[in-house]
Amino acid sequence: MQHPPTRRSRRPAPRAACRPPPGWRALFLIALLVTPAVRADEEPDPRRAISPGLVPFVPSAVSRPDGWPGKAAGDAVADALEETDAAPKRLPEEPAADGSVNAERHVLSSIRSKPGGPLRATAGDVVPATFEETAAGQPGAAGLPEPVLLEGTRVVARVGPEVVLESDLLTPKALEWLESVSPGLSPEQVRELRAQICRQVIDQHIETLLVYVDACREIPEDKLPEVRQNVDKAFDEQMVPNLLRESGAANIIEYEHLLKARGQSLDSMRKMFFERGLAQEWLRKNVDDTGEIPHAEMIAWYQNHLSEYDYPAKARFEALTVKTELKRSKQQAWDLLAEMGNEVLAGRPFAEVAASRSEGPTARNGGRFDWTSKGSLASKLLDEAIFTLPIGQLSAILEEEKALHIVRVTERVEAGRTPFIEAQTGIRDTLRQERREKSMNDYLSRLRGRTPVWTVFQNASPGGQAVTAGRPTTTTTR
Incomplete structure (x- = not known):
């Protein structure tokens, strides 16, 4: 009779490598005989290697030596804790090869030469916690050079996270001027000139950085690289050619060497251009x-500023002049001036007569005087004549103490007031500028209220204060 087929088990057959080797029972018995037995009254040692593959137990904490910093002498709480069962057991110090015991073993070794063995303290190449070193009083006494402040690296201001160096405020033109005036000056005088330049431009630079910091705060971080790339491209295409032309450099490499000799670089100028360009654009966006x-x-x-639109009478005129203080009598001077007047009446151009014979200050220009306001002339006689004579008519001879004159008015405007219809364009521009300045001042005030600002010049004057988040606080120097 045939038996029905049985379902085969899906469990794979045991591998040959998993089978115990021949004689394994004998090896196991030997291991039992070699391993020392643990007495019933003996506490098992957790650090003892019981069998291969088990990691020895490492205490979670090690009691500090007596000389360890932080443990006061006679600390009753720490001593009582060490005497209890809750305190971790100390490892006995093992003597060295020469039989001495190192008392400065404060640090446990992280690498053991015998894996699986007990941890031992080590002091090799380890600075003890009680190590002290006396610092040298003077740098020169320790053989170290005196610190030297590099030119242009002085911090003159901080605006939020931005640091302003002296070199950021000294433009190439300012440095060129310093080079021209520095010969013959002492180093202290040169430093004072550099400080004066920085003091003159630092306020405007701080306003630029306030807006720049606000722009970096508001613009998404992933958009800034693209903005900077576009601004840097504009700098290279528009500004660099102008800089090369102004400096007289033949190429960009020569210009960079020139900047390096003055303590600057093209990268710093490119950074400054980016900061100013971004600040101007951001200011335009936030100022209404x-x-x-x-x-x-x-x-x-217009009604509140009527006096600003009032104007005085003014006139243009020509003059023929003969001086009486020269080696001639007054009668001779009178006759000379009368001859000149008769020539004009005979039809000779006034400008020709004045240019050839007049002794007045404008003789070379044909005796012509440009617009002259009433009351602005030193001679009251001439002032009255040019504002009373009919236009185009020669005056009689006007006699003064040192000169004789004949004048003719060519154009005159009486005193009056500019009408509103002519002034409204200028008024509109003025009001728009006032609106813009007010909006900009309000915006900058808000920025100062939330951006810390400090300058080195605030410490230079007695009672100087640094502005931090819009509130004045007393500065301290170290």
């Missing part, structure tokens, strides 16, 4: 100067 100026507001401005 758009919108139509109401007509009523312009009229109100």
Whole structure:
């Protein structure tokens, strides 16, 4: 009779490598005989290697030696804790090869020469915690050079996270001027000139950095590299050719050497150009100067500033002059001037007569005087004549103490006031500029309120204060 087929087991057959080697029972018995037995009254040692493959137990904490920093002498709590069962057991120090015991073993070795063995303290190439070193009083006494401040690296201001160096404020033109005036000056005088230049431009530079920091705070971080790439491209294409032409450098390499000799670099100038360009664009975006100026507001401005639109009478005129203080009598001077006047009346151009015979200050220009306001002339006689004579008519001979004159008015405007219809364009521009300045000042005030600002010149004056987050705080120097 045939038996039905049985379902085969899917469990794979044991591998030959898993089978115990021949004689394994004998090896096991030998291991039992070699391994020392543990007495019932003996506490098992956790560090003893019981069998291969087991890692010895490492205490979670090791008691500090008596000389360890932080443990006060006579610390009763620490001593009591070490005497209890809760305190970790200390490892006995093993003597060295010469029989001495090292008392400065404060650090446990992280690498053991015998893996599986007990941890031992080591002091090899380890600085003890109680090590002290006396610092040299003077740098020169220890053989170290005196610190030297590199030129241009002085920190003159901080605006938020941005640091302003002296070299950031000294432009190539300023450095060129310093080179021209430095010969013959002492180093202290040169440093004072550099400080004066920085003091003059630092306020404007701080305003630029305030806006720049705000732009970096608001613009998404992933967009800044693209913005910087576009600005750097504009710098290389527009600014670099102008810089090369102004400096007289033949190429960009020669210009970089010139900048390096002055303590600057093209990269620093490119960075400055980026900061200023981004700040200007961000300022334009945040300052509101758009919108139509109401007509009523312009009229109100005009009515409140009427005196600014009043103008005095003014005139243009020509003059023939003969001086009486030369080696001639007054009668001779009178006759000479009368001859010149008769020539003009006979039809000779006034400018020709004046250029050839007049002794006045404008004789070379044909005796012509440009627009002259009433009351602006030193001679009251001439002032009255040019504002009373009919236009185009020769005056009689006007006699003064040192000269004789004949004048003719060519053009005159009486005193009056500019009408609103002529002034409204200028009024609109003025009001728009005022609106822009107010918006910009409000914006900068908000930035100063949330951006710390400090300058080195605040410490230079007594009672100087540094502005931090919009609030004045007393500065301290170390």
